[in-house]
Amino acid sequence: MSNQYIPQTVEILGILEESRDVKTLRLDVRNLRHEPGQFMELSVFGYGEIPVSISSSPTLEDYIDLSVKNVGSVTSVVHEAEPGDTVGVRGPYGRGFPVREVGGRDLLFIGGGIGLAPLRSFIDYIRDERDGFGDVSILYGARTADDMVFRQEFDDWRSMFDLHLIADVESEGWYGRVGFVNELLADVSPDIKNTYAVVCGPSIMMKSVVKGLKDMQFPDEQIILSFERRMKCGIGKCGHCNIGDRYVCVDGPVFSYDKVRGYREIWG
Amino acid sequence: MKKIREDDVIKLLNELRKKYEVIAPVKLDGRVYFKTLGEGDVLTLDYVNSVVSPKDFFLPQKERILEFSESGGEVTVEDELSSKKRVFFGIRPCDVNALLILDSVAREGFEDPYYLGRRDNTLLISLECVEPGDDCFCSVFNTGPSLDEGADLVFTDIGDFYLVKSLTDEGERLVSGSEFFRKATGGDEETAGKKRKECVKGMESLDLRNFSVDEEVVKEKAKRCLYCYSCTFICPTCYCFDVVDRMDLYSRNGERMRFWDSCMNPSFTEMAGNFNPRDGMVGRFMNRINHKLRYMRDRYGVYGCVGCGRCIRNCPAGISMLEILREGVRK
Ligand SMILES: Cc1cc2nc3c(=O)[nH]c(=O)nc-3n(C[C@H](O)[C@H](O)[C@H](O)COP(=O)(O)OP(=O)(O)OC[C@H]3O[C@@H](n4cnc5c(N)ncnc54)[C@H](O)[C@@H]3O)c2cc1C
Ligand code: SF4
Ligand code: FES
Numbered sequence: 262m263s264n265q266y267i268p269q270t271v272e273i274l275g276i277l278e279e280s281r282d283v284k285t286l287r288l289d290v291r292n293l294r295h296e297p298g299q300f301m302e303l304s305v306f307g308y309g310e311i312p313v314s315i316s317s318s319p320t321l322e323d324y325i326d327l328s329v330k331n332v333g334s335v336t337s338v339v340h341e342a343e344p345g346d347t348v349g350v351r352g353p354y355g356r357g358f359p360v361r362e363v364g365g366r367d368l369l370f371i372g373g374g375i376g377l378a379p380l381r382s383f384i385d386y387i388r389d390e391r392d393g394f395g396d397v398s399i400l401y402g403a404r405t406a407d408d409m410v411f412r413q414e415f416d417d418w419r420s421m422f423d424l425h426l427i428a429d430v431e432s433e434g435w436y437g438r439v440g441f442v443n444e445l446l447a448d449v450s451p452d453i454k455n456t457y458a459v460v461c462g463p464s465i466m467m468k469s470v471v472k473g474l475k476d477m478q479f480p481d482e483q484i485i486l487s488f489e490r491r492m493k494c495g496i497g498k499c500g501h502c503n504i505g506d507r508y509v510c511v512d513g514p515v516f517s518y519d520k521v522r523g524y525r526e527i528w529g
Numbered sequence: 530m531k532k533i534r535e536d537d538v539i540k541l542l543n544e545l546r547k548k549y550e551v552i553a554p555v556k557l558d559g560r561v562y563f564k565t566l567g568e569g570d571v572l573t574l575d576y577v578n579s580v581v582s583p584k585d586f587f588l589p590q591k592e593r594i595l596e597f598s599e600s601g602g603e604v605t606v607e608d609e610l611s612s613k614k615r616v617f618f619g620i621r622p623c624d625v626n627a628l629l630i631l632d633s634v635a636r637e638g639f640e641d642p643y644y645l646g647r648r649d650n651t652l653l654i655s656l657e658c659v660e661p662g663d664d665c666f667c668s669v670f671n672t673g674p675s676l677d678e679g680a681d682l683v684f685t686d687i688g689d690f691y692l693v694k695s696l697t698d699e700g701e702r703l704v705s706g707s708e709f710f711r712k713a714t715g716g717d718e719e720t721a722g723k724k725r726k727e728c729v730k731g732m733e734s735l736d737l738r739n740f741s742v743d744e745e746v747v748k749e750k751a752k753r754c755l756y757c758y759s760c761t762f763i764c765p766t767c768y769c770f771d772v773v774d775r776m777d778l779y780s781r782n783g784e785r786m787r788f789w790d791s792c793m794n795p796s797f798t799e800m801a802g803n804f805n806p807r808d809g810m811v812g813r814f815m816n817r818i819n820h821k822l823r824y825m826r827d828r829y830g831v832y833g834c835v836g837c838g839r840c841i842r843n844c845p846a847g848i849s850m851l852e853i854l855r856e857g858v859r860k
Contacts, residue, residue, distance in 0.1 A: 266594050270604045306597045306599060306783060307774050349606065490806065498639075500768060500769030500770070505819075507828075528806070
């Protein structure tokens, strides 16, 4: 019997500052072949273990990226880590985005805050496998322009995709739009029949985006959501992450809206 | 079928202690607990069931799942898997069924090696019930008072003897390798059958085909909950756990522990940014009931309650699982 609770120890190859409270750890994990949207359990020994989305594309075989926002006890220790340090990882876990199923179709990505992390894995995958997909639009919002993550990729994305940004509040040097990310839906006119919407962000944001998408007549099956729940084991044993009879850690974190619509507590 | 004299049970267990760790019911302060028998422990055969469920011996309230040490930037990780051979004597049919439920969780998808290791290393000798306890309702779920699968041996009280039925090869070997068992008669089996029937008669029967969780009824009960979490800790089927790291800052050695956790605890689902998808006591209580009576059935094909009655007996607010079942059955 293999023991899934045992993390593999890996070296931090590099650390990228994404925003004032988000850092990306580049880890020495090779040929993981994850699905975009899957997550890892990241251990800082002595402090704890947390679920973190893999934010790099599976097309990159020499490392994986985990982008971590500093929100509490484990994540703050993650932020103190330095290149060369050792952390523990296990995974990849969960069901990722239905990459094959949406092949050839247009994609509308909608991300809020650190919710862009799992989307970035998919977006960069499409960048590297461009022929496999149709038109791509990315709508991204964060509290302020300084809170936007993966900014170093925006130029790259703009050259291939349609990128729209919005900040919740004004800040110095930001001349872009101000408002909530669901407002950006008005800026795009997707061919609904041929488009999948892929959404990840805080619960309240996902809820209003889903409402916006429904107003645009998106069928539930074409609304792909990545959920977050408190998790302890990541493998369907600890009981923490349920939505009804589903465990977000093994049945999700990605669900199409039709699969979860009927459950209580989906938005909290 | 075989039988064993009541006086010989303790002799059998003492015999088994030479080869196995033997877990059996003992009385402490007038209450019954399962305990690993040591010198001086006195076995009791006079009990309805233990206060704390036997799950503690398979999914302990607290256990170390790995150890790590950090020296020179190197982290080594070691896991702890127990391989002690054990015999668990006196486990009731409802609690055997509860283990079967825990098995389905532990085996689905990724396996839980700690729990399953203990399961595989433990022989179960179940003691059928011939008299229901207060608040027992295993009859509702068919998880007792008799047992046809899940244990290695099943004992039934027939007076001066226990009738002994073996359900597995290992159980059979144990019986044939011991001098304490003798051949049972047809009359013995008849007595056992009668006693089982009598026992069922003393309990509620409900037709669960007509059951659905009546959320209004549950909400009303939820308002009385005192947040003591007892129900989840003593329940034989509750499996939720928390994971915590501990480290000695000087030696840089540490351990990762898991502890029973309770879905009745508000922080169970709390996330960063003060977001809690399951807010409020009613929401948590509703989840507990739905989890046992709907979600488990839909996911694993079994109800998450075996009718042991522990949560009813120990609830300070007098909330009854049986009432929830009764009131959810359409007339
Ligand atoms: C599938 C999945 C993917 C995730 N991907 C990312 C990611 O790519 N980047 C990122 O920064 N974060 C991600 N998260 C959230 C991240 O796991 C939590 O922020 C982290 O666990 C908080 O740990 P902490 O010890 O720092 O916080 P704590 O000190 O434990 O608590 C701070 C706050 O975080 C809450 N919290 C604790 N554990 C969790 C948890 N497991 N999930 C959510 N909230 C929790 C606490 O209740 C508290 O409100 C993801 C979560 C899930 C479930
Ligand atoms: S009666 Fe209560 S304690 Fe016993 S199995 Fe059912 S829910 Fe758990
Ligand atoms: S995180 Fe443990 S069951 Fe999902």
